[in-house]
Amino acid sequence: MSKGMFGPIREFAAWLARPQVLHPAGFGEAGAWRRWSALLALHLAVLLGVLLPLMAFWQHALGLPQPEAFLKFPRGVLLVAVVIAAPIGEEIAFRGWLTGRPRSLWLLACGVLAAALLAAVSLHWHEAAASLGFVALVPVAALGWWWLRGLTEPPGWFVALFPAAFAASTLAFGLSHLTNYPVISLALLPMVLPQLWAGLVLGFVRMRIGLPASMLIHAIANAVAVGFALASS
Structure with a gap:
């Protein structure tokens, strides 16, 4: 491995020692x-x-x-x-x-709730209510994602946690x-x-x-x- 390739590895090690929110630069960055x-x-x-x-x-x-x-x-x-x-x-x-973008966190929360509802259905626990909740969650998730589309900065609590x-x-x-x-x-x-x-x-x-x-x-x-x-x- 060339000497120049050790820089990213040191950067990775430093970040692991203190994980923090970053803004991905993409492949377009030099x-x-x-x-x-x-x-x-x-x-x-x-x-x-x-x-x-x-x-x-x-x-x-x-x-x-x-x-x-x-x-x-x-x-x-x-x-x-x-x-x-x-x-x-x-x-x-x-x-x-x-990255903590609000709409991503919203979809994560909806995904966790959807998984819980599917688990309830598979376990036959309040199966009808869980099924209706899962169906209703789909448009709610989509609407929330659309509503939060303009917010790009992570909330303070997410940065801290x-x-x-x-x-x-x-x-x-x-x-x-x-x-x-x-x-x-x-x-x-x-x-x-x-x-x-x-x-x-x-x-x-x-x-x-x-x-x-x-x-x-x-x-x-x-x-x-x-x-x-x-x-x-």
């Missing part, structure tokens, strides 16, 4: 692609050099099951689902709102991947270290460069993971 390339290289180096070997050792030592995520799709649609759809959807859900919000986003992203396994147990917690690491890198990339930049790194990392899974199957 040096953005160099910054993005350095962070991609760092992400893949840790993933391939440390985390995947560690996971393989842990899985073999404890006789843990293989993740089922890659088995849920025919190989013909695997790349589309894991390398395209998942990075787009997960980046929007877990990191799209990290950003470190906790970033930590919660990273943990939720990592732990959500436990559902890739047929049975969830404490022994599987180390198996989501790659996703926790990804949450740290992708969070900074999203905040420093933008959502498309984090989606692109996410897609490349997923492509690597698919390649390893298919090669070992």
Whole structure:
């Protein structure tokens, strides 16, 4: 890695030590692609050099099951689902709102409420009321998003709570991947270290460069993971 590429990595380390709201500059900023390339290289180096070997050792030592995520799709649609759809959807859900724009926070709140209502329906808990609430929430979410479209600055409370919000986003992203396994147990917690690491890198990339930049790194990392899974199957 060239000397010039260590600057973005130092910037990333400094931001992790003190996470704060940033205004993404996008790929149009001078040096953005160099910054993005350095962070991609760092992400893949840790993933391939440390985390995947560690996971393989842990899985073999404890006789843990293989993740089922890659088995849920025919190989013909695997790349589309894991390398395209998942990075787009997960980046929007877990990191799209990290800039704190009011309409993004509004959609996040609506999304959490929608998930709770769907859970109530699946558990047959006040099923009719939950179903009506979910249907009513769709236009309410759209109207709120339109109403807040002119507000771009994050509210003060979000700025103050950003470190906790970033930590919660990273943990939720990592732990959500436990559902890739047929049975969830404490022994599987180390198996989501790659996703926790990804949450740290992708969070900074999203905040420093933008959502498309984090989606692109996410897609490349997923492509690597698919390649390893298919090669070992």
